[in-house]
Amino acid sequence: xxxxxxxxxxxxxxxxxxxxxxxxxxxxxxxxxxxxxxxxxxxxxxxxxxxxxxxxxxxxxxxxxxxxxxxxxxxxxxxxxxxxxxxxxxxxxxxxxxxxxxxxxxxxxxxxxxxxxxxxxxxxxxxxxxxxxxxxxxxxxxxxxxxxxxxxxxxxxxxxxxxxxxxxxxxxxxxxxxxxxxxxxxxxxxxxxxxxxxxxxxxxxxxxxxxxxxxxxxxxxxxxxxxxxxxxxxxxxxxxxxxxxxxxxxxxxxxxxxxxxx
Amino acid sequence: xxxxxxxxxxxxxxxxxxxxxxxxxxxxxxxxxxxxxxxxxxxxxxxxxxxxxxxxxxxxxxxxxxxxxxxxxxxxxxxxxxxxxxxxxxxxxxxxxxxxxxxxxxxxxxxxxxxxxxxxxxxxxxxxxxxxxxxxxxxxxxxxxxxxxxxxxxxxxxxxxxxxxxxxxxxxxxxxxxxxxxxxxxxxxxxxxxxxxxxxxxxxxxxxxxxxxxxxxxxxxxxxxxxxxxxxxxxxxxxxxxxxxxxxxxxxxxxxxxxxxxxxxxxxxxxxxxxxxxxxxxxxxxxxxxxxxxxxxxxxxxxxxxxxxxxxxxxxxxxxxxxxxxxxxxxxxxxxxxxxxxxxxxxxxxxxxxxxxxxxxxxxxxxxxxxxxxxxxxxxxxxxxxx
Ligand SMILES: Nc1ncnc2c1ncn2[C@@H]1O[C@H](COP(=O)(O)OP(=O)(O)OP(=O)(O)O)[C@@H](O)[C@H]1O
Ligand SMILES: [Mg+2]
Numbered sequence: 097x098x099x100x101x102x103x104x105x106x107x108x109x110x111x112x113x114x115x116x117x118x119x120x121x122x123x124x125x126x127x128x129x130x131x132x133x134x135x136x137x138x139x140x141x142x143x144x145x146x147x148x149x150x151x152x153x154x155x156x157x158x159x160x161x162x163x164x165x166x167x168x169x170x171x172x173x174x175x176x177x178x179x180x181x182x183x184x185x186x187x188x189x190x191x192x193x194x195x196x197x198x199x200x201x202x203x204x205x206x207x208x209x210x211x212x213x214x215x216x217x218x219x220x221x222x223x224x225x226x227x228x229x230x231x232x233x234x235x236x237x238x239x240x241x242x243x244x245x246x247x248x249x250x251x252x253x254x255x256x257x258x259x260x261x262x263x264x265x266x267x268x269x270x271x272x273x274x275x276x277x278x279x280x281x282x283x284x285x286x287x288x289x290x291x292x293x294x295x296x297x298x299x300x301x302x303x304x305x306x307x308x309x310x311x312x313x314x315x316x317x318x319x320x321x322x323x324x325x326x327x328x329x330x331x332x333x334x335x336x337x338x339x340x341x342x343x344x345x346x347x348x349x350x351x352x353x354x355x356x357x358x
Numbered sequence: 359x360x361x362x363x364x365x366x367x368x369x370x371x372x373x374x375x376x377x378x379x380x381x382x383x384x385x386x387x388x389x390x391x392x393x394x395x396x397x398x399x400x401x402x403x404x405x406x407x408x409x410x411x412x413x414x415x416x417x418x419x420x421x422x423x424x425x426x427x428x429x430x431x432x433x434x435x436x437x438x439x440x441x442x443x444x445x446x447x448x449x450x451x452x453x454x455x456x457x458x459x460x461x462x463x464x465x466x467x468x469x470x471x472x473x474x475x476x477x478x479x480x481x482x483x484x485x486x487x488x489x490x491x492x493x494x495x496x497x498x499x500x501x502x503x504x505x506x507x508x509x510x511x512x513x514x515x516x517x518x519x520x521x522x523x524x525x526x527x528x529x530x531x532x533x534x535x536x537x538x539x540x541x542x543x544x545x546x547x548x549x550x551x552x553x554x555x556x557x558x559x560x561x562x563x564x565x566x567x568x569x570x571x572x573x574x575x576x577x578x579x580x581x582x583x584x585x586x587x588x589x590x591x592x593x594x595x596x597x598x599x600x601x602x603x604x605x606x607x608x609x610x611x612x613x614x615x616x617x618x619x620x621x622x623x624x625x626x627x628x629x630x631x632x633x634x635x636x637x638x639x640x641x642x643x644x645x646x647x648x649x650x651x652x653x654x655x656x657x658x659x660x661x662x663x664x665x666x667x668x669x670x671x672x673x674x675x676x677x678x679x680x681x682x683x684x685x686x687x688x689x690x691x692x693x694x695x696x697x698x699x700x701x702x703x704x705x706x707x708x709x710x711x712x713x714x715x716x717x718x719x720x721x722x723x724x725x726x727x728x729x730x731x732x733x734x735x736x737x738x739x740x741x742x743x744x745x
Contacts, residue, residue: 101516108513116501119542191497195558198461199514200486 105201109209110216113183117217127179128221131172135228139164145293154294157323162234165225166318167291169246170311171282172221173254178278180214181261188269203353207262211255211346218254219247234322242321245331252338253314259345266352291315313337366392410438413566413597414460419469421455421621429455431621432469437566437599437614442592444612445601446721452621453601454494457570460599461491474565490564494571494601496555500543504535504554507543508561515562522561529557533587549580556587567591569600573607585611605718617721624724633715638667639689641696644681644709653680656705660684663699665692681709689714 117123139161145151146160155163187193196206226236226243236242260281265274286292288302289311295303306312317334320327364373366387377383386393414437421430430452437443447453458464460471462482470477476484498507505526512522530536533553543551552572559567572588573581588611592598602608608615609629616626625632645653653672660669660682670683686692689712700707 104513104516108510112499112502112510115506116499119501190500191493191495192499193497194458194463194491194493195497195511196514197463198486198489198491199511200483200516201514 102202102205105205106209106212109196109206110212113210113213114216116183117213123179124217124220124224127176128172128224130175131168131225132228134171135161135164135168135225135232139232148297151294151297154296155319155323159233161229161232162322163294163319164292165229165234165322166315167286168225168229169222169250169318170253170291170315171286172225173218173250174257174278174282174286176218176221177214177254177257177261178275179217179261180210180258181263181265181274181278182271183210184262184265185269185271185274188265204350207346207349207353210262211258214258215251215254218250222247222250236322237325238321242326246318246321249314249317249331249334249338252335252342256338256342256345259342259347259349262349263345263352266349285309285311289315290319310337310341366390412436413439414443414471414473414599416460416471417469419456419459419471420467421452421459421464422467428621430459430466433616433618433621433623435616435623435626437597439597440592440595441613442588442598442600442611444608444615445599445618446603446605446608446612446615447601447618448603450620451618453618454570456618457491457568457599457601461489461568462486463491487562488565490559490562490567492555492559492567492569492572494574496548496551498543498551498555498558503540503542504530504546504550505539507554508558511558511561517561525561529560532590533557534583549576549583552576552580552584553587556584560591564596566597566599569598571601571603574603581607605716605721609716617724619725625720632720634687635720638685638687639692639715640713641684641686641689641693642681642709642711642713643684643696643707644679644711645707647680649680649706652705652707653682655703656700656707657682659699659703659705660696663692663695665695681707 142164143160146158146163151160151163152158157163184193187196193206197203226234226246236246238245261274261278264277268274288305289309290298290306291311295306295312298306313330313333314337317330320330362375362377364375364385365371366373366389369387369390369392371387371389373385373387375383375385384393416436417434419430419433420428422428433452433456435443445453445456455464459466460473460478462478462485466479472478473485474488476488478485499510502510508526508529509522512525517525527536530539533556535550535554535557538546538550543554546554556569556572559569569588573584576584585607588598588600598611600607600611612629614626614628615632616623617632618624625635627635643653643656645656650672657669657672660666665688666684666686668685670685672682673680684692684696693710693712697710
C-alpha cells in the first residue's frame, strides 16, 4: 500500500464529507439539540448539587454547570459519532458505496476519510458548546491551551466512538439499528460514569462499573481541565482509554469492511 | 481472407468464395449467372471466433445467498475484446448478482472468472484498475455537483488534478451535462443522473465497462442518448458488458448476448442466431380486398416454392384484409423469390412485408414467460434484416 496514495484518498473522502456537511449545516445543530437541552435544563434543575459540601470537596467547584460541562461535551461527541455510521448506511443505500468499492482505493481510506470528517464536525460542535458554557458562566481553568487540549481529546474520542457507529453500520447496513445502538449505549454509559456525578458520590456498584467505563476517564480529563487546570495523569488516563476504544472499534470496522463483501 | 462455401439460391450450385470479415461482395453464380451480394457474418465463423481475444472469461460461476437462495447457477460465458455483450433477463434473474461478482463487489460461491487475465478474487486490485461500473441504483452523491462527483471519481483513480479537470470537462460535454455541471444533483432528473453515473464510470478509461440496466426507467429520448453513447464508446474500442430487461435494447446494442433466467443461462449467441434458432420468419402477402382469385392462385404457386415451410389460408381471418402468411427459415432470401415467382405468373399484389422473430418470442419460447409486456413490439421491416 502506497502511503501517499492512501493519504490522497483519505483527503478526497474527508473533503467530500466536509462539503456535504457545509451544504447541510443543519446537521451540525441537529446533533446539538439533545446536549443543549441537557446543558440548559439539567443544570438548572440540579444546580443545588453544587451546594453539597462533599461535591465541592470531590470536584473542587461549587458550580454544577461547570462540572456538568464535561458530561455535555461527552454527550455531544457521542451523539455526533452516531451520524458517521448513518452516513455510511446512506452510501450503501444510494449505491455510492459500491462506486467507492470498485474504485482502486483502500477500504481503510473510505473509513478514515469519514472518521476524520466526523472528528472535525465534533470539534465545531464542542466549540459551540463551550461558547454556550461561557454564556452560562462556566470558566475554563486551563485557559486557551486547555481548550486546545479539549479539542484534541474531542477529536480522538470522536474518532474512537465513531468507530463503534461505523462497525454497527457496516455489519447491519441499517439506519434504525445504527441509530438505536448509538442512542441506547450513550445514556447508560453516561450515567454509569463519573461524568454526571463525581465517583465518590456514586453507589458502590456504580463505582465499580464506572471504573471500567471509558467515559469516566474522558470525563475526568475534561473536568480537571475545566475546573483545576492541568493534571497530566488524568489526560494520560483519558488518552489510554480512548486508545483502547479506538483501536478496538476502528480495527473491528476495518476488519468487517474488508471481509464483508458477500 | 476466409474461404466460404455458398449455395446458389437458384440452381443450388456450390460456390467457393474468398471474403474478409465484414466485407460485402458481389457474387455471380458461374452456372446460372444469378447475382447476389454476400457479407460474411463475423459471428458465424468459428474460425473467426477463436481468433478473437476474450477479455472476460467466466466458468461455472455460482452464487448462493443464505445457503438456499441460488441466485447464479453455474453459468459460463466469454466476452470478446471490443464487443458489446448483453445479459438479458427478467427481474430476479441474477443479472446484478453476476455483475457485482465480476466487479469484485460480491464474493462468488464457486467457479472462476478472469478479466483481461486477472483473477477476480486473487487480483482484485488489478481488476479494479481496468473496469468501470455503473450500478443499477445510480451511485452518485446528491449533495455534490455533477463536476464535483466526477472530480471525486478522478481522485479515486489517482488522476492528477490538471488532467482530471480536462477529463471532467470532456466527459460533461459528451454526456450533455456541461450546462448543469455546477448544479447539485438534487435538482437533476433521473436521466441526467444516469448519464452522470455513466460518465463517472468512465473517468479511468476502463478496458471493460459494466453497465447494470443503464436505461431502466428512462424515457425514450434519454434511452436513445444512452444507447448512442454506449455505441460511441464501443466504436472507440471499449468492451461493454450490459444487463437489461429489454429485448429491444439487447437486440439494438449487443453483438452477442446471454439470456438468463432464474440464475441459469438459457441461451447464448448473437441476436440473429438466437432468433434463427427459435423462430421462423414470416412473410405477409396482401392483395386487393376483393381479389380473392389472386390470393388463391398465389397460394397454390407458393406451395410449390422450395424453402417455404408453411403457407397459411387465404383471408388472414380478418374481414378487412385479403392475404396470406408464409412461414420460412430464411426470410430475406425467400422474400425476393416470392416476388419473382409472383411476377413470373403475373399475380398482382398490394403489399408484401417480412417480419423476423423478435427476441421477445425467443425468450417466450425458451422460458415460457414473456419478458416485458409494455415493451413488446414486432420488428416489422419491409425488406431484409437489420443484421
Ligand atoms: N443480498 C442478497 N441476499 C439474498 N438474496 C439476494 C441478495 N441479492 C440478490 N438476491 C436474490 O438473488 C436473486 C437474483 O437477484 P439479482 O438482483 O441478481 O437479480 P436481477 O437479475 O438483477 O434482477 P432485477 O432485474 O430486478 O435487477 C433474486 O432472487 C434475489 O432475491
Ligand atoms: Mg438487477
